[in-house]
Amino acid sequence: MKIETLIDQINKKKSFLCVGLDTDLEKIPNHLLKEEDPIFSFNKAIIDATQEFCVAYKPNIAFYEAYGLNGWKSLEKTINYLNLNYPEQFTIADAKRGDIGNTSTRYAKAFFEELAFDSITIVPYMGRDSVEPFLEFTDKHTILLALTSNQGAFDFQTKKVNEKELYKEVLSVSKSYKNSENLMYVVGATKAEYLRDIREIIPDSFLLVPGVGAQGGNLQEVCNYGLNSNVGLLVNSSRGIIYASTEEDFAHKAALKAKEMQIQMAEELKKLY
Numbered sequence: 001m002k003i004e005t006l007i008d009q010i011n012k013k014k015s016f017l018c019v020g021l022d023t024d025l026e027k028i029p030n031h032l033l034k035e036e037d038p039i040f041s042f043n044k045a046i047i048d049a050t051q052e053f054c055v056a057y058k059p060n061i062a063f064y065e066a067y068g069l070n071g072w073k074s075l076e077k078t079i080n081y082l083n084l085n086y087p088e089q090f091t092i093a094d095a096k097r098g099d100i101g102n103t104s105t106r107y108a109k110a111f112f113e114e115l116a117f118d119s120i121t122i123v124p125y126m127g128r129d130s131v132e133p134f135l136e137f138t139d140k141h142t143i144l145l146a147l148t149s150n151q152g153a154f155d156f157q158t159k160k161v162n163e164k165e166l167y168k169e170v171l172s173v174s175k176s177y178k179n180s181e182n183l184m185y186v187v188g189a190t191k192a193e194y195l196r197d198i199r200e201i202i203p204d205s206f207l208l209v210p211g212v213g214a215q216g217g218n219l220q221e222v223c224n225y226g227l228n229s230n231v232g233l234l235v236n237s238s239r240g241i242i243y244a245s246t247e248e249d250f251a252h253k254a255a256l257k258a259k260e261m262q263i264q265m266a267e268e269l270k271k272l273y
């Protein structure tokens with residue numbers, strides 16, 4: 001998907017919400033467990049109920065890999081369902097990959113060609129030649145982890161290298177990568193106050209911001225520091241939306257949570273224009 005299409009969708013839906021599909025058989029409603037593919041049934045119901053309030057979906061690949069071959073099949077059905085029924089939705093494979101060049105190329109083929117995602121999350125620490133194979137897919141987006149939402153982000157990402165915090169090096173150096181215009185970055189909602197500095201280095205880039213809701217990040221603060229003139233944000237919520245209820249009404253309750261966030265986002269967008 002082109003970035004212009006994503007921006008159009010955001011303006012049309014007045015939403016920059018990304019719904020995280022972190023589907024866990026231990027958390028989904030019991031009545032779904034007797035279905036042939038409970039993970040896909042759950043995802044399909046969540047997608048159908050929430051799609052009008054969001055512009056993106058982010059399955060976290062760990063939740064599918066954990067179930068072996070069956071999990072991969074559920075993931076494949078989910079991305080195919082999205083691409084066929086809601087092609088206007090931006091799709092993110094939250095896979096956190098990145099390896100030596102020829103291996104990265106295989107990861108890129110797996111998620112961009114075989115599974116036809118619009119984007120993938122990448123760990124940047126193996127450097128340029130581990131990232132550029134993803135950027136060769138110029139109709140896709142590569143989302144580098146910059147400053148993550150967890151406590152461990154302070155172990156390395158905020159430490160100084162050449163007098164500059166490592167996450168800032170990631171932002172600056174990656175701008176020199178081939179096709180870097182197709183880069184986006186992950187910044188945790190729990191680190192909202194860092195967004196001011198981040199926007200000085202990458203004023204125009206889109207940011208994927210996880211960590212609102214269950215991890216305690218605040219949407220208002222993220223908007224205060226993170227919005228740019230093209231919106232520039234995709235704010236993700238996974239558990240806070242998809243597990244709003246464990247009863248038969250789970251999809252309806254998820255839609256209400258997504259709508260609640262969309263309404264807040266619409267208010268923020270009003271201030272932009």
Ligand SMILES: O=c1ccn([C@@H]2O[C@H](COP(=O)(O)O)[C@@H](O)[C@H]2O)c(=O)[nH]1
Pocket residue numbers: 020022060094147148149150186187188210211212213214215236237238239240
């Ligand atoms: O810094 C990061 C990077 C990725 N994530 C992922 O986003 C979702 C968040 O889920 P919630 O249930 O809304 O907390 C999950 O898939 C994480 O692996 C992140 O949280 N922080």
